[in-house]
Amino acid sequence: MKKNKILILCSFLLVSLILAACGTRVLPSGWPGIAVDGDTVYVANEAHVYALQQSNGLERWRFPAEPERNINFFAAPTLTDDDQLLVGSYNRSNGNGFLLFSLDASSGDEIWRDDSASNRYIGSPLATEDSIFAPNSDSYLYKLNLSGNPDLDPDWPIKSQEPLWASPVFDGETIFLPAMDHYLYAINAESGTLSWDPLDLGGALASAPTLDPDGTLYISSFGEEVYAINSRNGAIEWQFSTEDWVWGSPALANDVVYFGDLSGNFYAVNASNGNEKWHLEADGAITGKPLVHEGMIYFVTEAGSLYAVIADTNGEIDWRQSHDDEEAKFYGSPLLTGDLIMVSTGGLDKIVIAYDLDGNEIWSLDPNN
């Protein structure tokens, strides 16, 4: 009997140790969020937000200077017209709320912080001329002014049925808000009232819609569909079926919509009617919005590859740059700044890699070195 109890006790101790080990540090739960502005690249990853020099990756500042308990970042920062850098945190602060920070984009100094939210910031906030719209995993879209004061109108914050992971987009009057509850909401930015009935798109919506100047919204869904929607009335103009969930936003260029799914299929679809022009099979899941630049389309895969495809062909791959390290995973949307493409990574010590337009690695950021 004594042996039995010792065995059980040892099992408990083992389980305690393993569970305790699970909780001792915050494991990466998102990929680095990147934003670019002129010659500065902003990267939100784990304990810090970094401002880097675009040409060589040298660090200009980091926030906070030293890691702080319970503050981690993954959502891509957002720049306002008055040079604030907005970035939401992934952890509950000591004061209970999840923090949205406003930083001075040039120095990294904190301007204000808001702790209204009760869950993670996964989607980036939207900044308009005079307001901030911050989607949160607690299902609320928070509205603040540029000084960080919440809108006290009883119509705000707006609540969906499930978490908000995607950034909203704004056409000057209406906010278009994708939600994980499968609905796309159209909300009047001033009054907070619905402009048209929420639209069920058959699956979770995890990325921002792309708004065409002509008023068409292109939005991807986990329901294995990409939709073109009339932003004025919510009418579906066409929908295109894919093989798997579509996570990243579609990109629009020259009347063609580009997007990829989680099985690694990359599609080019006619923006007017939703007919497929071509598709290719990449080496891994595609989670971000493709980058279209000077007749080329760039996208990354979870297998750690950066693809360059010639736009006016039937999906001809100009080059593919696969990372040497098999553990490398590329997530999110590649961003262009100057003549460099910024790629956020997972599975490596590096958190961001800058490639030139021929796929050569120019610099990378390893925050620990």
Added chain:
Amino acid sequence: MLELITVPFINIMVFIYSLIGNFGLAIILFTLIVRLSTYPFTAKSLKSAQAMQEMQGSDKYQKMQKKYKNDKEKLSQEQMKLYQEMGINPLGSCLPSILQMLIIIPVFYAVSRALAATPLELMQLHSDLVWIPNASELIPLNSQFLWMDLGQPERLAVSFIPSSFPIIGQGIPILAILVMITSYLQTKLMSPVSSSNQQTPGMGQAMNIYMPLLMGWISYSYSAGLALYFFAGNLVSIIQSAAMGSLDWRKLIPKMGSPTDSHT
């Protein structure tokens, strides 16, 4: 190895969720399935514990204890002989407990991965849901159950306690308390009665305190979904034992003890 257990657990939980649309109930039903599938081991263990209790109450055992009270090695040898004679496996009674311990970690991962509260967890869930057709219609799973968010540590907010108050300032951990109480009842009611071997009662008493505290701590610190699994599992174990006639409610009242206590 862990993945081999965790991935089927995730699929079973999500499949149940697809039928009933409530993840809290899915966890409870999943617990029932786990307990029913490990029932043969539990039953064998309870029988083994009962046989052990009977053996410890027998005259032969008591005489042996007195005869070799100054020779622990010989006593141990004689005890093993007696186990063999009576067909008792001394390790048999702890197998279900160890099995449950080994299942905790995959359950812990399965609950948090099924709820997929972050992008990388959702990417992982997408790969995990290999047996669920139309999984995209179910995602994200609704993590609300009663007052709980099953993906977060459970607290019942109460307005009259200031938020700066230690431990319960963020709310009362009702589920963690229930897990502690049911764990205590389970260990107290189901643990075999100690023999006259004086080292064992101390160990048993330590287990009766340590296990509920540990389960309570895990339930307090980790997701409510895991705590719900513990709570439902404890209740099922107690009910299973009661149905088999293995519960001795008198153990809850120290003065009454159990029939075999009189031998010690």
